[in-house]
Amino acid sequence: MCTEDGDLDIVCQAAALYAQGEDLHVAIWPGNLRNTEDVTRHIARESRSFVASVSGLMRRQDIADQLPHAELLREVADDIMANGGSCLAAPNGDWILQPEIDTESLRVAEIEHRLVLEERHSLDVAGHYSRPDVTRLIVNRKRQTTAEFVD
Numbered sequence: 001m002c003t004e005d006g007d008l009d010i011v012c013q014a015a016a017l018y019a020q021g022e023d024l025h026v027a028i029w030p031g032n033l034r035n036t037e038d039v040t041r042h043i044a045r046e047s048r049s050f051v052a053s054v055s056g057l058m059r060r061q062d063i064a065d066q067l068p069h070a071e072l073l074r075e076v077a078d079d080i081m082a083n084g085g086s087c088l089a090a091p092n093g094d095w096i097l098q099p100e101i102d103t104e105s106l107r108v109a110e111i112e113h114r115l116v117l118e119e120r121h122s123l124d125v126a127g128h129y130s131r132p133d134v135t136r137l138i139v140n141r142k143r144q145t146t147a148e149f150v151d
Contacts, residue, residue: 014046015125019137019139021126023113025050025052027039027043027051029054029056030055030082031055032055032085033083033085033099036053036085036087037085037087037099039053040087040089040099044093048092048116048124049116050090051088051089052088053086053088053089054086055086056082057083057102057103059080060077060078060080060081084100084104085100085101090111091116091118096111097109
């Protein structure tokens with residue numbers, strides 16, 4: 001059963017996205033190569049979809065003056081606290097755009113949708129490779145609120 005915490009929740013979220021037939025996954029990470037280099041390629045290979053990881057860059061100079069304790073933060077901060085790592089992986093895990101760190105940039109790439117279909121011929125975790133007779137995921141898409149009133 002999928003819950004709101006732990007590793008199982010991550011697996012359930014991925015399964016729900018794969019079941020919807022996602023062909024392009026856009027991930028927004030805190031901004032470090034360690035978050036994007038392996039995870040981006042893993043998601044691409046597992047889902048057989050394109051994965052774009054968009055990662056922020058945060059430098060000491062980006063700490064705003066109006067932030068409480070800004071001077072103290074600047075004193076202890078590294079020159080680069082979040083080094084970016086934005087990248088784009090193909091459905092087979094190959095890099096279309098390798099992770100880029102320590103710089104701001106605009107990156108553009110063309111993707112070929114046929115690669116998704118080609119890769120899913122060998123593995124489609126939500127298609128021919130799935131076993132709904134053994135296990136399946138039920139997703140509650142109802143908007144969640146803090147209170148539900150039943151009369």
